[in-house]
Amino acid sequence: MNLENPKKLRPIVEQARLVAENVFRPISRKYDTAEHAYPKELDMLAALLDGMNEGGARASASHLSQDDGSSSPEASGTTRNGGNLTGVLGTMELCWGDVGLLLTIPRQGLGNAAVSAVGTPEQKEKFKKSWVAMAITEPGAGSDSAAIRTSARLDGDEWVLRGEKIFVTAGERADAVVVWATLDPALGRAAIKSFLVPKGTPGMRVVRLDKKLGIRASDTATIELDDCRIPKENILGSPEIDTKKSFAGVMKTFDNTRPVVAAMAVGVARAALDRARELLKRAGVLTREERTFTRAPAAESELHRLEAELEAARLLTMKAAWMADNGIPNSLEASMAKAKAARVANETTLKCVELCGTVGYAEQELLEKWARDSKILDIFEGTQQIQMLIIARRLLGKSSTELR
Structure with a gap:
């Protein structure tokens, strides 16, 4: 078992760290x-990522896909470190800089990961240079994705969408949106499908931008769909309703993206710990002396505990991503990583503010911002409670109807 970052990925990790330090941190505040102002400084970074991907670096959301299993360790006798592990390692470093700025890098949306996970070759080619957002949440359907009421009906060679989506990350800035909708509300989860809706499609409009507690660099939109027509081929996955498989197809995206959210949490928690140590040393609370855990000051003991929790979250995150790269089913591990890392990030950022007192609470330090940013990581992509429910179902072998 090798717990170090793979050698071939270390240059990408180092580049991400340089971006976090020299691009993200200076413009973070x-x-x-200036919430809703577009960070133009990211255009050059997006172009750089595009160039790296064209060169085979697999450094973007468009490379977050499940391997088909043909190259699994059992099948090939070797392991691989692909787009998923690359993505989480890079994300950890970038979110050491700023979570909100990461979420608004062009062409790195959650929708891009969805296209990569379940899109056809034609869809992947058509949208490979697009910035694709994801629209799941509705006023009456938050954590319970199966409660979606946005409808989709086939009319000749077009799908007609009706409904409202809220909390759409990059909803205004993106070139297209992946919209989750139901073909038949009476059939529940099995009828949930996802559809690619290009920006400017008649019937789709952004009705407002929301002000938020954190990740303010990222725009969050409410989108209305009123008889919005898209081509028949813009459905992601099969249009057939299979009650046995439920909506596993559209949910497959989360097996790839939840480790990325966990990586965001690891990154911001590491940033808070690093800065708290600096500030406490400067104040003379921490020294360079070697001490046993029991003889350390209370603040130092607390930092040791938080670092241990963070390391556990980091390893869970890397395992979930590695499994995806190697064709090993990782739904359980993806939820474990997301649940653990998000909870650790929330606790760590708030505790670092507390340990640093008035300095940590003031605007001249980024600690208070990181505490605000971290909260969303325990909410989107499935709340803490939803992750624990998924984990329990997997461990106990229960279905969603058996364990609610």
Whole structure:
């Protein structure tokens, strides 16, 4: 078992760290204050990522896909470190800089990961240079994705969508949106499908942008769909309703993206711990002396505990991503990583603010911002409660109807 970062991925990790330090950190407070202003500084970074991907670096959301299992360790006798592990390692470093800015890098949306996970070759080619957002949540359907009421009906060679979506990350800035809708509400989860809706499609409009507690550099939109017509081929996955498989197809995206959210949590928690140590040393609370855990000051003991929790979250995250790269089913591990890392990030950022007192609470330090940013990581992509429910179902072998 090798717990170090793979050698071939270390240059990408180092580049991500340089971006976090030299691009994200200097503008972090600027776009936290100027919510909804587009960070133009990210255009050059997006172009750089595009170039890296064209060169085979697999450094974007468009490379977050489940391997088909043909190259699994059992099948091939070797292991691989692909787009998923690359993605989480890069994300950890970038979110050491700023979570909100990561979420608004062009062409790195959750919808891009969805296209990569379940899109056809034609869809992947058509949208490979697009920035694709994801629209799941509705006023009456938050954590329970199966409660979606946005409808889709086939009319000749077009799908007609009707409904409202809220909390759409990059909903205004994206070139297209993956919309979750139901073909028949009476059939529940089995009828939930996802559809690609390009920006500018008649019938789809952004009705407002929301102000938020954190990740303010990222725009969050409410989108209305009123008889919005898209081509028949814009459905992601099969249009057939299979009650036995439920909506496993559209949910497959989360097996790839939940480890990425966990990586965001690891990154911001590491940033808070690093800065708290700096500030506490400067104040003389921590020293360079070697001490046993029991003889350390209370603040130092607390930092040791948080670092241990963070390391556990980091390893869970890397395992979930590695499994996806190697064709091993990882739904359980993806939820474990997301649940653990998000909870650790929430606790760590708030505790670092507390340990640093008035300095940690003030705007001249980013600690208070990181505490605000971290909260969303325990909410989107499935709340803490939903993750624990998924984990329990997997461990106990229960279905969603048996364990609610």
